[in-house]
Amino acid sequence: MLSTHAAPLNHGMIMGLADKYNHVPVLAGKVAEMLVWNTSGTYVDGTIGGGGHARAILERLGESGRLIGLDRDSEAVGAAGARLARGSTPRVEILQRDYTELASVLEAKRISRVDGLILDLGISSYQVDTPDRGFSFQSDGPLDMRMDRGKPLTAAHIVNESSRDELERIIREYGEERQARGVANAIVRTRDRAPLTSTARLADTIRSAVRRRWAVKSCARVFQALRIAVNQELDKLKLVLDTMLPLLSNRGRFGIISYHSLEDRLVKRTFETWASDCICPPGFPQCVCQHRRVAVLHTKRAVVASREEVAKNPRARSARFRMIERLPDDQHAHCN
Ligand SMILES: C[S@@+](CC[C@H](N)C(=O)[O-])C[C@H]1O[C@@H](n2cnc3c(N)ncnc32)[C@H](O)[C@@H]1O
Structure with a gap:
């Protein structure tokens, strides 16, 4: 079953969009492989674009797996909806929403936590290539x-x-x-x-x-x-980093692909803080921060595209993928 909720576009416009929405997803196989750990879980693609990452995620989900796709661009929602409708899919729902509204989207659907969220930041080739x-x-x-x-x-x-x-x-x-x-x-x-x-x-x-x-x-x-x-791209990214963790299930995964250093620095610092036992400044004789480790870092170094992928898709050159896994509540550690 697939449903989309986008700003009004008629059927012809949507099918036309699916054909001309040109975007090659970056690191799609790797992202899906690392993100999907529960094949009957609920996953969110917060930047669905042309649906490339969503398709790779869906290929790993079983019959009872569920995917919610969001994008704030109505053309992306139309294109992804038409494309994903072409294959046989488990439950997919695509909405024209900002990823910072994820909590309210989930609340409306009575979903308390998700097993994975992917954000592929920036803009799509279609957006850049459309004058x-x-x-x-x-x-x-x-x-x-x-x-x-x-x-x-x-x-x-x-x-x-x-x-x-x-x-x-x-x-x-x-x-x-x-x-x-x-x-x-x-x-x-x-x-x-x-x-x-x-x-x-x-x-x-x-x-x-x-x-x-x-x-x-x-x-x-x-x-x-x-x-x-x-x-307001950096503000949105900060907001989702501030609010996402409680929406992840125990062992739920959160992956982000960024394309410039401003975003990547923010993601790296936040993920490292979540995965640290202590955030006291270096040299403190004793821990005073009371910080609790809440996640495990799956990417000590960012995952980057191979030379072959960059040769085929130059946009992949600047991509950096980082991912964490939320620790079960009873395992949130502290160094004291
Ligand atoms: C790089 S493209 C994603 C491409 C997609 N992963 C694919 O495989 O086709 C980024 C998309 O994120 C959307 N986007 C950026 N910021 C967003 C936000 N705050 N909320 C929802 N969508 C956003 C853009 O409109 C664009 O369609």
Whole structure:
């Protein structure tokens, strides 16, 4: 049985989407192999995209296994729904929701805990490759960048309404761009002539502010920064890291694939804290933190894609997969 709950799209639109939604999942086999430990369990794909990871998870689930897929992009929900309906599936349900709303999704379905959650962060190739979505500096389109097009905040709004200092902060913090000040100044000069509304004009503005040999990298970093700001990606990630653990069953697993160091640092630090007996600063003679280990780390080092996978799918180059397993409540340890 498969059901989807997306913003209204008619049947023809959904089947068309499934055909043109182009995204090759990264590390799909490895993720499913590590995540699925109970073949009759309940799993959540919080970023279902085109359904590639979901398909790999479903292939490992038995008849009574269940998968809930979420995405805040209605086009992803439509495409994943149509694709997963094509195979024989155990119980699958796909909803247009933000993964930070998982607790309320589960509550509405009277599910108290799940056996696994996967988040494949960032954007899909389909989103980048669709000029109309405004994510790419390599094609012209509206300065949009919203994953959920029902939300009001767009990249155009940030670029045209933010102060120079705020623009600089966004570009420096989320894009790790060294020329952040120069790019923010150039944006302010350009928008003073006429509002910046297209990706091509923003890309030209960035190119005008940096050395030519760094132009492509700077464009990529500034576009990444704006995308993170528009979609509040780091805040969402922090929130799910703060709230997810109680939603995992004993031995439940939580895996995250990240694509840039800002996300990966956050995931690594949080997972290591969960898996540590003590978080006192180094050199403390005695433990005073009262910290309890609540999880086991399955990835001491992040899992990365093989050379063969990167050759076939260049997007896999920057992927880092980390995963923890929740310890049963009675095994939460403390070093004292
Ligand atoms: C890299 S793609 C996922 C691809 C997917 N794993 C597959 O196999 O096709 C990331 C997806 O996450 C979605 N997304 C990002 N942040 C989200 C959030 N906070 N809540 C729900 N979906 C989100 C994006 O809309 C996008 O479709």
